[in-house]
Amino acid sequence: MIHPQAIIDPAAELAEDVSVGPFSVIGPGVTIGAGTQIGPHVVIQGPTHIGRDNRILQFTSLGADPQDKKYRGEPTELVIGDRNLIRESVTINRGTMNGNGRTVVGDDNLLMAYIHIAHDCRIGNNTIFSNNASLAGHVHIEDWVILSGFTLVHQFCSVGAHAFTGMGSAIAKDVPPYMIVSGNPARPHGINKEGLKRRGFTAEQINQLRRAYKVLYRQGLNLDEAMHELEQLAAAEQAVQPILDFLRDGVRRSLIR
Structure with missing residues (x-):
């Protein structure tokens, strides 16, 4: 299940049936649960904890240092739940001590290509992030949220459950549950009736x-x-x-x- 051209640190802990593609690098302090598939050219740095039955595609970077000038190498972490599909070139950074020390992604999420999730973000369950959506630090995304392509969310903002953002939305304030927002800056446009x-x-x-x-x-x-x-x-x-x-x-x- 481990390609001979993958590099797995001896201090990483992988369940027996985890698969890892060629040229992927998994560092110390990484744990990966049963049934998870790691594609080629994936880099996972620890401390990072990944649950069961996830699928992580090529060129993804998980658990890298936070992009925060105040970070000084503290032992923060990334926690990812179960059954997530993480597509090509997604980047998810660990937390900071100025936040809660961890970045968290829940269960059953679809993260499409080129998503960025910054330090100390909290992502719920059953969300969909379309291509190139990006979260700054300390963002909270609740369950069942859909972020359309190129949505940008400013640091410390929250998006409530079942909300939907239009393509290219720039969100600099909190979005209540159930709402549709779009535009730059984003404005409310009713509730997410179809969802x-x-x-x-x-x-x-x-x-x-x-x-x-x-x-x-x-x-x-x-x-x-x-x-x-x-x-x-x-x-x-x-x-x-x-x-x-x-x-x-x-x-x-x-x-x-």
């Missing part, structure tokens, strides 16, 4: 989320007033609650409005 339908949201839930969108973006309310209205919607429809939770968690940050 929600595909994930089993009912017509009534989608209608309530539309009402929540109007409260937040179309009624001229300030944030405190909007949150008060959203509390009443969330009491009647649980699907609205993630928007409210996101706003409560992010009151210290700027919000796309």
Whole structure:
């Protein structure tokens, strides 16, 4: 399963059925779970922990030092979950001590070609990053987010669950759950109705989320007033609650409005 022209450090820990293609380099402090396939010309530096049944394609770089001038060689890490497909030339850096010390990618994500995920980012589950999407440091992407091609996310920003970004979006503020945003700078353009339908949201839930969108973006309310209205919607429809939770968690940050 290990190509003779691959270089595996003796201090790396690979499950018995892990496959590694030619000219790949796996350094010390790397652990890789069962069923994971590493293509040719992949570089993985530690400390990096990769779960089960991932597929990592050629020219990918995982676990390199963070691109942060304050980094001084501290033992930070990259953690990747299970069943991720990581396509060609993806780069994911380890965390920094100024963050939480780790960069985290969850389960069942599709990272297309030339994605960059910087230090201390947190990626949830079931996301799709289209070609050339890039995250600066300390970005949080929640579950089921889709980033269209060439989307850029500024450092310390968050994108809520089920959100969708248009091609070439430049995101410099937080994006609440369920929203569609696009443009440079990105602006809100309704809720991600088609994505929600595909994930089993009912017509009534989608209608309530539309009402929540109007409260937040179309009624001229300030944030405190909007949150008060959203509390009443969330009491009647649980699907609205993630928007409210996101706003409560992010009151210290700027919000796309």
